[in-house]
Amino acid sequence: MPLQQRSPQHQYELVSGLEIHVQLNTNTKIFSADSTTFGAQPNQNISTVSLALPGALPKLNKEVVEKAVRIGLALNCTINQTNHFDRKNYFYADLPKGYQITQDNQPICINGFLELALADGSSKRIGINRIHLEEDAGKSIHDQDDRFSLVDLNRAGVPLIEIVTEPDIRTSEEASALLNEVRKLVRHLNVSDGNMEEGSLRCDANISIRPVGASEFGTRCEVKNLNSMRNVRRAMDFEFTRQIEVIDNGGTILQSTLNFDADKGTTSPMRTKEEANDYRYFADPDLQPIYIADDWLNEIKNAMPVLPNQISKQMISEFGITNADAAIFAEDLELLNYFNSALPFINVKKSLINWLIGPIRAVLNDKAITIKQYLVKPQQLAATINLVDNKKLSQKVAVQQLLPAIETQTEQNDVAALAQSLNLLISENTDELDEFIETVLANYPQQVEAFKKGKKGVLGLFVGDVMKLAKGKADAKKINELILEKLK
Numbered sequence: 001m002p003l004q005q006r007s008p009q010h011q012y013e014l015v016s017g018l019e020i021h022v023q024l025n026t027n028t029k030i031f032s033a034d035s036t037t038f039g040a041q042p043n044q045n046i047s048t049v050s051l052a053l054p055g056a057l058p059k060l061n062k063e064v065v066e067k068a069v070r071i072g073l074a075l076n077c078t079i080n081q082t083n084h085f086d087r088k089n090y091f092y093a094d095l096p097k098g099y100q101i102t103q104d105n106q107p108i109c110i111n112g113f114l115e116l117a118l119a120d121g122s123s124k125r126i127g128i129n130r131i132h133l134e135e136d137a138g139k140s141i142h143d144q145d146d147r148f149s150l151v152d153l154n155r156a157g158v159p160l161i162e163i164v165t166e167p168d169i170r171t172s173e174e175a176s177a178l179l180n181e182v183r184k185l186v187r188h189l190n191v192s193d194g195n196m197e198e199g200s201l202r203c204d205a206n207i208s209i210r211p212v213g214a215s216e217f218g219t220r221c222e223v224k225n226l227n228s229m230r231n232v233r234r235a236m237d238f239e240f241t242r243q244i245e246v247i248d249n250g251g252t253i254l255q256s257t258l259n260f261d262a263d264k265g266t267t268s269p270m271r272t273k274e275e276a277n278d279y280r281y282f283a284d285p286d287l288q289p290i291y292i293a294d295d296w297l298n299e300i301k302n303a304m305p306v307l308p309n310q311i312s313k314q315m316i317s318e319f320g321i322t323n324a325d326a327a328i329f330a331e332d333l334e335l336l337n338y339f340n341s342a343l344p345f346i347n348v349k350k351s352l353i354n355w356l357i358g359p360i361r362a363v364l365n366d367k368a369i370t371i372k373q374y375l376v377k378p379q380q381l382a383a384t385i386n387l388v389d390n391k392k393l394s395q396k397v398a399v400q401q402l403l404p405a406i407e408t409q410t411e412q413n414d415v416a417a418l419a420q421s422l423n424l425l426i427s428e429n430t431d432e433l434d435e436f437i438e439t440v441l442a443n444y445p446q447q448v449e450a451f452k453k454g455k456k457g458v459l460g461l462f463v464g465d466v467m468k469l470a471k472g473k474a475d476a477k478k479i480n481e482l483i484l485e486k487l488k
Helices: 062-074 172-188 229-248 294-302 308-319 323-330 333-345 349-357 359-367 378-389 395-408 415-421 430-443 445-452 456-469 476-487
Strands: 012-023 086-089 099-102 109-117 123-135 139-141 150-152 159-165 201-211 221-226 256-261 266-272
Touching: 012 172, 012 229, 062 109, 062 123, 062 159, 062 172, 062 294, 099 123, 109 172, 123 172, 172 201, 172 229, 172 308, 201 229, 221 229, 221 266, 229 256, 229 266, 308 323, 308 349, 323 333, 323 349, 333 349, 333 378, 349 359, 349 378, 359 395, 378 395, 378 415, 395 415, 430 456
Parallel strands: 221 256
Antiparallel strands: 012 159, 012 201, 086 099, 109 123, 123 159, 139 150, 201 221, 256 266
16 A cells, blocks of 8 residues: 655644734833823824924833833743843834834843643743833724825833744644733733733734754744734644745745735735844933842742742642633632632632632623622632531522622621521421422322333432422432432
């Protein structure tokens, strides 16, 4: 039998690195006191600095530096304690100064890495080449007037960090996983809201191909402004296939900047790729170098929260839960804080976890609120769960009746007393249960006969009807046992 011929895709490998732009969640811009609020009317959040009027000088926002250091530490980077800003010269209508203030040869963070957990259970380390600070440009709008392009400078001067990875990415899945991890980190560290729909997190992908086993890099193309993880995967997969077709047909890959059409799922050329010398970088003479003192750096390090991966590992080790369940707590600091607040009052720790990722999560989704907005206090939820675990309250009654009652009577901290006053606790009256069971069995003579002949599935029907008669104030396990005794 002849060997199967390799497909063209299998003869090449993808080589990619990402440039991830993260808008920092400061109240004001990087070099001025202009607001960074999203959604303002065009050209409302501007000043002499963002308009680049003659004589207007930039002044660095200290919070921007701190947030950059925080994400650098989380990505295992070396912090450059002495760094400076440069001017990157280019001419766009939405760049009033004719240059962008950024960092070129002395970025604030260098030489980091991020460990990715992939869907198949394997892990992959992606190198972080650098993280640098810069200001955003304004926004050109081309579809609101037939004759003119419009410019909105609200975004001009909004603080950004750019995370530049090494070309270690080999699949679109790795790229998507990397972007997802960065989004989790910036949210966890309160560095950015990570909202891709509003442009707080966006990504450029450098993509090239090379024969499998080769060490030389191919010619790269940069796909700009990818605003979702799905589009990162689609753009990367399309560009990988396109470059293979060009090479296999005898063509040459031209280094260029590409646009991604999300409707068609295709890339198209925007311009020939610039080289660094096209930008004529030089140190910005209006801004002093940044010096991060040892004391301040140590202060930032000491204030760093436990990172999501560490939280996941700790939850798995301590409570024996799955990776997926641990990730829910690792990605939601409010939920984790609620869990930790309730933990001292709970009898069975695993029960608290199951409730938070099960019934309580469903309640929050129905109400479209976060756990921080939930009116049931951690101690009250723990007391409710303890009642259920002690067979004094059914879970259904707890979720549908007791917890809503707690929300309306927030001053009532004695949950057991509230449940008692509402007549919600499980009845210990066996005689009453016997009556309910007799009634249900009398209503289903054919099913009783079927059970006696071996059809055990009807037992659930009997239990359910008895629970209805008991209005949920009964232990299903006890009902099950009493019915079996009757049927014997």
